[in-house]
Amino acid sequence: MEVILVRHTTPDIAKGICYGQADIEVATTFEEEVSSILKKVPVNDADVTYYSSPLQRCKLLAEKLSSTVIFDNRLKELDFGDWELQKWNDIDKKELDIWMNDFVKTPAKNGESYIDLHNRTTNFLTELTTKNHQKVVLVTHAGVMRSLWAYMNKIPLEKSFELKLNYGDTLTFHL
Structure with a gap:
């Protein structure tokens, strides 16, 4: 099964704000970004x-x-709990340091935690293998x-954040 991962477009939020599962609007560049993504991803494909x-x-998107x-809720971003929509600089430094040392x-x-996110996303992927799909697109x-x-x-x-991803980027792999 071919799996195409698509990152969402730019959210409408100031830089320096912590967000994960906060339901943020999209930026005014949405339509322009979508047109670029449509060139990379199958659209309304019955297969x-x-x-x-x-x-x-x-x-x-x-x-x-x-x-x-x-x-599917398992495709949501990391839940930052009490930190959601706070400026990173306003988050308690001691709490943030503990998290940064073992995120x-x-x-x-x-x-x-990131391992919690990993467990729910790999659970989703495992369930996907039980389906009879030829190709899937995951917008996440x-x-x-x-x-x-x-x-x-x-x-x-710990090394997964070395993978740099821009808004609208895609990754493809096979299950």
């Missing part, structure tokens, strides 16, 4: 199954790709894409 995070920055999208296992306060977030890329390429999660 493709489309999945998406339900967060609107993914949902809006997914609905441009297909009229039949399956939304794989340490959750943000009232949020989830950078954290999810890095997690799945690390899993498929046997890269330690």
